[in-house]
Amino acid sequence: MTTSLSDVRPIGEQLRAWRQRRRLSQLELASGADVSTRHLSFMETGRSVPSREMVLRLAEHLDVPLRDRNLLLVSAGYAPVYSETSIEEPRMDSVRAALRQVLQGHEPFPAVVVDRFWNLVDANAAAGLFMEGAPEELLRPPLNVLRLSMHPDGMARHIINLGEWRAHMIDRVRRHVALTADESLAQLYRELRDFPGADPVADAVVPPSGNEVVVPLRLRADGRELSFFTTIATFGSPVDITVAELAIESFYPADETTSRYLRERAGW
Missing domain, CATH: 1.10.260.40 (lambda repressor-like DNA-binding domains)
Structure with missing residues (x-):
């Protein structure tokens, strides 16, 4: 709407x-x-x-x-009451500082800040893992993390459980569209759904196997198989539109191999 x-x-x-x-x-x-x-x-x-x-x-x-x-x-004939402040404005200094603290505190594991369209607002150094080898056109601002992850020339090439992950993410966007009725978000949903090479059967949501508690992201990097799960955090009780629409997605290693690889990569 x-x-x-x-x-x-x-x-x-x-x-x-x-x-x-x-x-x-x-x-x-x-x-x-x-x-x-x-x-x-x-x-x-x-x-x-x-x-x-x-x-x-x-x-x-x-x-x-x-x-x-x-x-x-x-x-209804009344003035708007909610401001929409650029993230670069001085009055957002405390917000930016809080985001930076969370991102840096999550090292050596990846974390990103995105807006309502999943455009990248900020990221920590570890998140560079997801951008390596991607074509320049996918990395130009505004970098959309969903487009980067599901585009055939982006992360999708390295995701082992691509069908499962695509189904999870596309359903997530679909539900967000249903909640907000945002046409721009609906356009992104259709773009992601219709990427070349997408397999409607593989993208079908399947019931959990019973061996996992979350849908993992599995990808190949440096000859290793890495596995992640994520959490999403938002600001509590926001009264500014920009702040309300920010989300921090933090990636956690789902196994010791992934944890060890990320620590080694960061020189820890």
Whole structure:
């Protein structure tokens, strides 16, 4: 649903679309937001214009992304309340410092910071492992880590369990598209899904084997087979759009061979 502030739909249409996207009935949303079903119905049909506080309350209960909450406010006739500050601005010094601390503290294991489109914002030195040998066009800013990992000329050449990993990542993007209704993200999803050489059968999500607790990333490097699992961290209670859309993905060795290789590579 993400669009420009100058091109917004009526507030009632947007509220109804977000409610339906979250698969809530009017009664369920009304009960959760402490508003009458009749009032909610009037807002959705345009018979009543919600107050600024009501827009924010409903957006909170619908888990609407911050940039889309601004759109809801504008469509209801109110000014946006959430800023979108460049990561390079002085007021973001503490944010950048926190990100750097996390990235450096994760060495010698890879870690990256990405935005809502999985474009690379920052990375530690160990993450260079994933970029080695990739063609220049995949490394030009903005470097998209999903495109780099799944492009036939990128990391995909080295990923041993490519079908399993692709299925996991593409499903992750698909679910994010469903949650945000972001058309730009939907375009990225279609691009990744339709990469040359993609095998729809191999990309099918398969049930776990019982021998693993997470979907691993297995790849070849320097004649060795490495295995990783990842964790994702975000900022708590953000009120700036840029901060809300940042995520830190940290890669951990899934076996001793991988751990030893990364330590040796870093000279530890």
